[in-house]
Amino acid sequence: MTPDETFDLIVIGSGPGGQKAADQATKSGLKVAIVERERAVGGTCVHLGTIPSKTLREAALTITTLKRNADVFDFKLKDDMEVSTLMKRLDSVLQSYTSFISSHIGSTGGKVFLGRASFVDSHTVLVTSVKGTKTVLRGENIVIASGSRPRTPPEIPVDHEHILDSDSILSMIYLPRSLTVIGAGVIASEYASIFSLLGVEVTMIDRTPRPLMFMEPELTAKFLDNFTRNGGNYIGNVKATSVEWNGMQVRTVLDNGQELLSDKMLVAQGRLANVEPLNLGAIQLAQGRNNVISVDENYQTSVPNIYAVGDVIGPPSLASVSMEQGRRAVHHILGKDSHHAIELVPIGIYSVPELSSVGLSEEQAREKYGDHIIIGRANFEEVARGQIAGIQDGMLKMIADPQGKKLLGVHIVAEGATDLVHVGEMAILNGNDIDIFLENILNFPTLGEAYRIAALDIAAKRSKRHSKRHQPRIQKLIDEAELN
Numbered sequence: 300m301t302p303d304e305t306f307d308l309i310v311i312g313s314g315p316g317g318q319k320a321a322d323q324a325t326k327s328g329l330k331v332a333i334v335e336r337e338r339a340v341g342g343t344c345v346h347l348g349t350i351p352s353k354t355l356r357e358a359a360l361t362i363t364t365l366k367r368n369a370d371v372f373d374f375k376l377k378d379d380m381e382v383s384t385l386m387k388r389l390d391s392v393l394q395s396y397t398s399f400i401s402s403h404i405g406s407t408g409g410k411v412f413l414g415r416a417s418f419v420d421s422h423t424v425l426v427t428s429v430k431g432t433k434t435v436l437r438g439e440n441i442v443i444a445s446g447s448r449p450r451t452p453p454e455i456p457v458d459h460e461h462i463l464d465s466d467s468i469l470s471m472i473y474l475p476r477s478l479t480v481i482g483a484g485v486i487a488s489e490y491a492s493i494f495s496l497l498g499v500e501v502t503m504i505d506r507t508p509r510p511l512m513f514m515e516p517e518l519t520a521k522f523l524d525n526f527t528r529n530g531g532n533y534i535g536n537v538k539a540t541s542v543e544w545n546g547m548q549v550r551t552v553l554d555n556g557q558e559l560l561s562d563k564m565l566v567a568q569g570r571l572a573n574v575e576p577l578n579l580g581a582i583q584l585a586q587g588r589n590n591v592i593s594v595d596e597n598y599q600t601s602v603p604n605i606y607a608v609g610d611v612i613g614p615p616s617l618a619s620v621s622m623e624q625g626r627r628a629v630h631h632i633l634g635k636d637s638h639h640a641i642e643l644v645p646i647g648i649y650s651v652p653e654l655s656s657v658g659l660s661e662e663q664a665r666e667k668y669g670d671h672i673i674i675g676r677a678n679f680e681e682v683a684r685g686q687i688a689g690i691q692d693g694m695l696k697m698i699a700d701p702q703g704k705k706l707l708g709v710h711i712v713a714e715g716a717t718d719l720v721h722v723g724e725m726a727i728l729n730g731n732d733i734d735i736f737l738e739n740i741l742n743f744p745t746l747g748e749a750y751r752i753a754a755l756d757i758a759a760k761r762s763k764r765h766s767k768r769h770q771p772r773i774q775k776l777i778d779e780a781e782l783n
Contacts, residue, residue, distance in 0.1 A: 658708030703761030
């Protein structure tokens with residue numbers, strides 16, 4: 300098949316991983332084509348997932364602030380609230396963001412093709428537009444960043460009107476009075492907590508005893524407490540045996556015999572790699588479980604000139620990680636080795652409140668260092684900025700080695716957790732001791748003060764364990780903290 304155009308690199312998908320791959324390649328002087336099947340660049344992250352859901356989250360937090368200051372503002376959420384009203388900033392956010400991406404791609408020399416990509420051979424990609432126009436592209440190298448889509452269990456009849464998935468949930472016209480959420484992972488927890496904050500009667504159901512099982516139990520306990528106080532309900536250790544729209548409501552029957560009725564349902568039970576339209580059979584590309592594309596440490600597939608990054612290669616399926624994978628894949632194409640493998644990945648969950656963690660969990664630390672690890676905690680009611688901002692139910696948990704010196708992990712639940720965790724991430728990456736949070740000055744009042752409080756907790760426990768006095772400077776700080 301004769302190509303219409305030839306490039307050094309073809310990137311399939313313009314989500315976070317594809318963007319960074321294209322960006323790195325154009326900066327390095329490569330001629331790059333980007334193929335995007337949606338109406339504009341940005342991928343699911345921009346148009347259906349990250350940006351829209353966080354825009355709704357900001358609206359929910361604004362409403363909460365107004366409710367909290369009811370003595371100042373005469374505020375009441377009107378009946379039959381349209382979801383589009385709550386997200387009126389979304390169009391401007393999307394327009395601004397996609398315009399930036401498009402202009403950035405254009406300014407760096409990349410060329411965008413809108414259409415569905417499928418392989419003809421390992422160097423040739425056929426792009427078919429919505430109108431059926433076909434364009435043949437040839438690339439020396441190819442990066443697959445085609446993302447993922449919601450997984451729909453066969454027993455649940457998702458109709459995208461009453462029973463929705465994470466791609467269609469924000470297509471609702473009106474804010475429902477009640478919502479059943481099937482699932483207890485990141486997407487389920489984020490939407491469940493946001494809608495409950497908006498006054499929707501939300502019920503989450505899942506097989507697991509608590510939501511977000513991969514996070515620290517102390518953090519998820521505070522998340523669940525907040526969710527419940529906002530009117531939410533979590534039913535764990537159950538499975539939906541049948542789901543139907545009965546003409547009035549969504550009827551869900553659980554395996555314990557319980558029946559739930561709600562205006563709408565969100566099904567959020569994982570995602571599947573977008574590989575089917577790619578015609579991978581034409582290039583004999585190796586795939587793993589659930590059809591994800593298998594790659595090595597350089598994101599190189601079984602076909603040497605083809606790389607894959609982001610959701611299409613499976614967990615952790617984080618935008619931040621996908622970006623770095625895209626950059627590293629192009630580095631390898633250019634013959635540049637990355638200095639080290641990705642070992643430390645911060646996790647950020649934009650529920651209400653946020654949860655974030657980096658490094659070892661308490662369980663992982665005990666497995667590696669034994670039961671004598673030292674844990675320090677800072678409850679945000681102890682933090683002045685938390686009091687000021689009304690963030691009193693947050694917590695920062697630091698995990699140190701048995702000597703109480705080496706920082707192993709940081710786990711936070713509170714508004715701002717996804718930003719705050721980066722302080723701990725840098726400390727772990729740099730091998731800093733716990734004492735760095737005691738010997739240096741942090742702004743006051745800030746949520747960052749929680750690091751100092753948790754470090755003081757560890758220092759005090761360390762002192763008691765070793766039955767000896769700290770260095771005079773550290774002991775003075777502990778004594779002052781105890782007096783306060």
